[in-house]
Amino acid sequence: MDEVASAIADPVRREILTLLRGARLTAGEIASRFEISRPAVSRHLRVLRESGLVRDELIGRQRYYVLHPAPLAELADWIARFDTSTAWEHRLDALDTEVYRTRREHRAAQADRNPKENTG
Incomplete structure (x- = not known):
């Protein structure tokens, strides 16, 4: 839960999650939506992947990122207690x-x- 909370603490990562909510996107497509460098977006994607919030799928030569919201459920349940x-x-x-x-x-x-x- 701490890893998920830490991952969503950053506004860029929250925006990436929002982008992925309705679409499967490549790192390049995600990076094009931000005014930060591609390597910075890649680092954000790595944090999201390691927290379990995002999964990557290799389709042909393209790597697509997909939202995996299940880890948010534990955090949401904990917050709901308050x-x-x-x-x-x-x-x-x-x-x-x-x-x-x-x-x-x-x-x-x-x-x-x-x-x-x-x-x-």
Whole structure:
């Protein structure tokens, strides 16, 4: 997980992952999208490959890079543990239920005290 987190810490590598999300690209095609040198792009690709986020496939004489997002799942699961929105949603649902129950009991108590108003 640390290797994946380290790999996605760099904005260039995150952009490479975004590019590969919908396409299989060569190193040259990837490098053409950046204003950094080809060797720098190759180093970023190596980091992504070593972290397991990218795989390379040799097709003929061309090496294509393909996104492999599975390693992100462990990191996403770990991050999700810090998302308290679902816990708050459950608490707010419980509060809503309690408010509804209290209002219903209050109306029933009023009806018991003023029976003439209900027959009328």
